[in-house]
Amino acid sequence: xxxxxxxxxxxxxxxxxxxxxxxxxVHLNESxxxxxxxxxxxxxxxxxxxxxxxxxxxxxxYFHVWLETLEGFLAETGTATPGEASEMRTxxxxxxxxxxxxxxxKLAAQ
Amino acid sequence: MxxxxxxxxxxxxxxxxxxxxxxxxxxxxxxxxxxxxxxEEIIDTYQNRIGPKNGAQVVAKAWADPAFRAQLMxxxxxxxxxxxxxxxxxxxxxxxxxxxxxxxxxxxxxxxCYPWPxxxxxxxWYKSDAYRARAVxxxxxxxxxxxxxxxxxxxxxxxxxxxxxRYLVIPMRPKGTExxxxxALTALVSRDSMIGTALAAEPAP
Numbered sequence: 001x002x003x004x005x006x007x008x009x010x011x012x013x014x015x016x017x018x019x020x021x022x023x024x025x026v027h028l029n030e031s032x033x034x035x036x037x038x039x040x041x042x043x044x045x046x047x048x049x050x051x052x053x054x055x056x057x058x059x060x061x062y063f064h065v066w067l068e069t070l071e072g073f074l075a076e077t078g079t080a081t082p083g084e085a086s087e088m089r090t091x092x093x094x095x096x097x098x099x100x101x102x103x104x105x106k107l108a109a110q
Numbered sequence: 111m112x113x114x115x116x117x118x119x120x121x122x123x124x125x126x127x128x129x130x131x132x133x134x135x136x137x138x139x140x141x142x143x144x145x146x147x148x149x150e151e152i153i154d155t156y157q158n159r160i161g162p163k164n165g166a167q168v169v170a171k172a173w174a175d176p177a178f179r180a181q182l183m184x185x186x187x188x189x190x191x192x193x194x195x196x197x198x199x200x201x202x203x204x205x206x207x208x209x210x211x212x213x214x215x216x217x218x219x220x221x222x223c224y225p226w227p228x229x230x231x232x233x234x235w236y237k238s239d240a241y242r243a244r245a246v247x248x249x250x251x252x253x254x255x256x257x258x259x260x261x262x263x264x265x266x267x268x269x270x271x272x273x274x275x276r277y278l279v280i281p282m283r284p285k286g287t288e289x290x291x292x293x294a295l296t297a298l299v300s301r302d303s304m305i306g307t308a309l310a311a312e313p314a315p
Contacts (some may be wrong), residue, residue: 012157012231017128024135040273042218051239058238067127073309080137088133088251099121
């Protein structure tokens, strides 16, 4: 393990999507959709599975596992099925590709 | 750069996981399970308002105020709640005090449980497999990697956080700080010193 650089301030979240997936989960916890103990169990199980095949660095790969855990939970509860999630992801991709640079990106009307 | 690049006339496509997060957010918002304003509030709180300076205030007060220190060691959750530090991930906080006999080191071997109201979001190294595995197995080597060498007579105790219990290390008060105000003491208390991977800083001469 490398000694971290102590002098440079680290951003709280390295990528905007890290912050977004974190906030989504905290919000679902606060609204009672998932208990924190349940979340920790699911998340640590997946971290352990991933950690078997390679060493996680605690940055981007950590939040990848976080996202996978959240997707798994929402699929299991039927809140957002894999089909729905994939369809919506494609819709967002299309919206980005169709929006001129500098314009706000919006989903096409439902 | 992208603004004038004819090869990229459309908006820059976010990375793959960002698209997946946006998809979940849209689905949950449309189902009324998520309020986008609440998401922004959560992000703003952790990016801008909660951080190790909260914990540093607690440590400085414990150094300066024996009655508060006693209360903190007895029931840290109540003591820090009284200072206004409570909320998510702070439900049950235990303060562990470093002494000449015992140095305390905090880890979460399961994932990354951490006293959010006092320290904010944990740094990447705290969440890494390397730290989570090695802190328990070879704490002195981990400390050495962080530049901390303890006297031979000081034992290292490792505390493993859980979903229910979070630990705050109270570092030893540095020598030569007798006359300092609580505010000045706060500046000596780093995030890492409250995890146990650093000591409190010596005051500038």
